[in-house]
Amino acid sequence: MPLPTTECLPDHEVVDALPALKAADALLDGQVAALSAVRAATQDILQAAEAMAEAVRSDKRITYAAAGSSGLMALADACELPGTFGVSTKSVSIHMAGGIPADGNMPGHTEDDDGAADVIAETLRDGDVVIVLSASGTTPYALAVAEAARHKGAKVIAIANNQGSKLLDLAHIPICLATPPEVIAGSTRLGAGTAQKVALNMMSSLMGIRLGHVYQGQMVNVVADNAKLENRSAGMVMNIANVNREAAQSALKAVQGNTKLAILIAAGCSPEKAEDMLNAHDGHLAECMNILNSNQDKTVKKGENHD
Structure with a gap:
């Protein structure tokens, strides 16, 4: 039986036999090659x-679930959703085989613990989305989570780096990132991990766009909980509503830092009208701004006709 691609030896001169600079180039080339696999999966990523x-x-x-390096990729994406897009922390959960490591110790045997899926299954509801990752596509922990999620009525998104793997067969939305053999055979924290991280970044960013949390390329639903983000939020209000910093900060203060509401207030809405508009358009700032701009254009034209 042939080895899965993620376990195969590299098909070029072994990296440890190369001069240091060439070894560095080989590692970088491996990462770049892995990215081409993501482009081939774009349609599946959009669906996810x-x-x-x-x-x-x-x-x-x-819910994100994975073991080892795949778990670290999942953790990085899941933890960004609340801060970047304002998604409620109650709407996001992350499970790693053996638990999230508090130090550098990430024992390998936990990926064989298929019984851990029962704990995850208890938290799932019909209609939830479960994102399961496994470079090999055969990790017992990942397979058990996918099977349990399907049983509970959740939609399973699976990301694996080997074509035809069992994990992809279990998914409602399979995403195959067919990365080439690793420069260091089997070290899937390299190319496979990079491809997984990019795919997850794309999925969550496209999700944010679908939810209306991105406007003019800016994260307008950001949770501004530090000085840097408070400054960014004020900058977005200034840029989009075309007001000065004092007006932007005043608008933000009026709505406890809610960037979308502050933009609408700075653009001329009352806090009540701003909230009503956002609710009426499912939080999509673009639609609200189009209405405001249209109304302003009508007012200008009416004034011109009156003159």
């Missing part, structure tokens, strides 16, 4: 992003 957005719209939960 829409499923994630629908879960958030429907007050369902997005």
Whole structure:
């Protein structure tokens, strides 16, 4: 039986036999080659992003589950959703085989613990989305989570780096990132991990766009909980509403730092009208701004006609 691609030896001169600079180039080339696999999966990534957005719209939960390096990729993406896009922390959960490491110790045997899926299954509801990752596509922990999630009525998004793997067969939305053999054979924290991270970044960012949390390329639903982000939030209000910093900060203060509401207030809405508009358009700032701009254009034209 042939080895899966993620376990194969590299098909070029072994990295440890190369001069240091060439070894560095080989490692970088491996990362770049892995990225081409993501482009081939774009349609599946789009489908996954829409499923994630629908879960958030429907007050369902997005659960990430994986072992080892794949778990670290999942952790990095999951932890960014609340801060970047304002997704409720109650809507996001992350499970790693053996638990999230508090130090550098990430024991390998925990990926064989298929019984841990029962604990995850207890938290799942019909309509939830479960994102399961495994470079090999055969990790017992990941397979058990996918099977348990399907049984509970959750939609399974699976990311694996080997074509035809069992994990992809279990998924409602399979995403195959067919990365080439690693420069260091089997070290899937390299190319496979990079491809997984990029795919997850794309999924969650596209989800944020679908939910209306990105406007003019800016994260308008950001949770501004430090000085840097408070400054960024004020900058977005200034840029989008075309006001000075004092007006932007005043608008933000009026709505306890809610950037979308502050933009509408700075653009001329009362706090009540701003909230009503956002609610009426499912939080999509673009639609609200189009209405405001249209009304302003009509007012200008009416004034011109009167003159």
